[in-house]
Amino acid sequence: MKKIFFIVFTMFLMCGCQAKDKEPLVFKGKSENWSVEEKVYSNLDKGNEENKKIILEYKGNDVKSVGDFEFKVEAPNGQWGIADIQLNDKGVFMNDSKGPVSRKIFKSDELTIIINWKDKTESFPLKNIE
Numbered sequence: 001m002k003k004i005f006f007i008v009f010t011m012f013l014m015c016g017c018q019a020k021d022k023e024p025l026v027f028k029g030k031s032e033n034w035s036v037e038e039k040v041y042s043n044l045d046k047g048n049e050e051n052k053k054i055i056l057e058y059k060g061n062d063v064k065s066v067g068d069f070e071f072k073v074e075a076p077n078g079q080w081g082i083a084d085i086q087l088n089d090k091g092v093f094m095n096d097s098k099g100p101v102s103r104k105i106f107k108s109d110e111l112t113i114i115i116n117w118k119d120k121t122e123s124f125p126l127k128n129i130e
Contacts (some may be wrong), residue, residue, distance in 0.1 A: 024053075027111050033059055035111050038126055040072065042104045050101045052080070053090035056115070058091040065089075067116035073126070076109050077101040 024039040034056060041051040054073070057068055072081030078101045087093050112124040 003099050019073060024116075025105060025107050026129050029111075029113060029124050029126040030059075031115075031122045031124040032114055033120075033122060034124075035059060035114075036124075038111065038113075042101075047060040048100050048102070050077075050096055050105065051096070051098050053096050054094070056093045058087055060091070060098050063087050063089065066117045069115060071115045072111055074112045074114070077103045077105050081114075082104060 026039045027038045027040065029036050036057070037055045043049050043051060052073075054071075056071060060066075067085055068084050068086060070081060070083035070085065072079060078099075080097065080099055081096060082097075085093055085095075091122040107128040107130055109128070112123060113126055114121065114123045
């Protein structure tokens, strides 16, 4: 009887102590010309959507040389991006967006960002910084 109680009690503790990912999940990455941070807030209890906040920073000296650019983020739960955008005077672009996803994003997931400007393209991973 003690053995059964111990097994049931242990299983109860294991189920009750499963850690949830903290909100928001923060993913970061860098390349030769760019630094990117994306914060992801999952709202799957309100349907299959996610709120995202992304900050792209150009690391070069001549911000005006970038002109119009675009980016796309690929994740295990879908992809999103924006085209025909510009940096501010400090070389930064920020955006908040909301969109549908196929599943919740996890801190163990790796995202890929692809940035296109002028005749250049850079692609690099965004990893959770926890």
